Amino acid sequence: MGGKKRSGSSDGPGNVLSFDLEHWHSATLLTDELTDAKDRIETSVEIVLDILAEHETTATFFVVGEIAREYPALITRIADDGHEIASHGHTHTPLFELTQASFTEELDASAEAIESVTGHRPLGFRAPNFSVTPRTQWAFDALLETGYRYDSSVFPVKTPMYGVGNAPVHPYWVDRNSPFEDSRSVTADDLLEFPPAVFHPRFRVPVAGGFYGRILPTWVISRGIRNLNRRGIPATLYFHPWEFNPDVQTAEPTFHKRFISFHNLDQTRETLETLLSSHEFGTCHQLLERYTGNAGPVPSPRKER
Numbered sequence: 001m002g003g004k005k006r007s008g009s010s011d012g013p014g015n016v017l018s019f020d021l022e023h024w025h026s027a028t029l030l031t032d033e034l035t036d037a038k039d040r041i042e043t044s045v046e047i048v049l050d051i052l053a054e055h056e057t058t059a060t061f062f063v064v065g066e067i068a069r070e071y072p073a074l075i076t077r078i079a080d081d082g083h084e085i086a087s088h089g090h091t092h093t094p095l096f097e098l099t100q101a102s103f104t105e106e107l108d109a110s111a112e113a114i115e116s117v118t119g120h121r122p123l124g125f126r127a128p129n130f131s132v133t134p135r136t137q138w139a140f141d142a143l144l145e146t147g148y149r150y151d152s153s154v155f156p157v158k159t160p161m162y163g164v165g166n167a168p169v170h171p172y173w174v175d176r177n178s179p180f181e182d183s184r185s186v187t188a189d190d191l192l193e194f195p196p197a198v199f200h201p202r203f204r205v206p207v208a209g210g211f212y213g214r215i216l217p218t219w220v221i222s223r224g225i226r227n228l229n230r231r232g233i234p235a236t237l238y239f240h241p242w243e244f245n246p247d248v249q250t251a252e253p254t255f256h257k258r259f260i261s262f263h264n265l266d267q268t269r270e271t272l273e274t275l276l277s278s279h280e281f282g283t284c285h286q287l288l289e290r291y292t293g294n295a296g297p298v299p300s301p302r303k304e305r
């Protein structure tokens with residue numbers, strides 16, 4: 001089941017594990033393709049909670065607000081297991097389709113939906129489709145105005161759908177004048193950004209999860225995490241609970257879309273278990289505490305080699 005678990009430091013987890021909780025059929029690639037999408041959300045979450053409990057790991061669940069409204073008991077169940085509940089928008093609409101005003105409404109609505117279930121306003125946000133780019137950088141103003149403390153939406157690799165190719169690969173405080181640059185002068189009152197993990201600061205192959213987590217051999221992901229950790233950089237990983245549930249597979253979409261959505265779904269559990277056995281993970285909140293607890297900027301990553 002993988003190598004020796006790295007010992008965690010006393011001041012927080014080495015890495016972030018996160019799950020985006022949405023209906024499997026609301027993925028952008030699938031949503032227009034299906035005529036009969038069965039609801040698999042509860043069984044998918046149970047699979048993931050079992051794995052996390054077995055490995056005594058807590059994670060951040062970025063939950064769509066509408067899901068929190070529809071499945072309050074499910075969200076309570078996740079929170080009761082010690083996991084963090086954060087926001088994945090209210091309707092899972094990518095920011096490319098929103099304005100600053102309608103995004104602000106999304107943030108408030110999802111925060112209220114989550115608070116009504118957990119009793120706490122969420123501290124963090126992840127945009128559907130990592131849709132925070134220079135085109136939508138008003139997102140940071142909206143996040144701060146609505147009381148969010150961290151974001152995990154800036155994908156530091158340019159892909160056809162999203163990403164910012166030169167954004168930092170390590171967590172950084174966001175300077176709203178130059179939100180995709182590392183600004184050391186900003187302090188803990190600002191928004192902390194957790195970029196999804198890449199293989200190496202100079203070889204920006206995404207190893208953070210999702211499709212990449214299913215197509216890459218597990219050792220490549222593990223090596224990527226080590227490449228970052230060796231430089232003092234925590235890796236942020238993301239999965240979707242439905243990726244652990246092969247029952248979601250359906251023949252309806254085109255081959256290309258099926259491949260991206262369903263490739264290796266029966267391997268995901270083993271991949272995650274291997275990673276959990278080899279690395280230390282925790283929630284975004286824990287890392288946020290560690291950085292704000294230091295009352296200053298995120299420690300600079302060690303020199304790149």
Ligand SMILES: [Zn+2]
Pocket residue numbers: 020022088092127128129
């Ligand atoms: Zn999503």
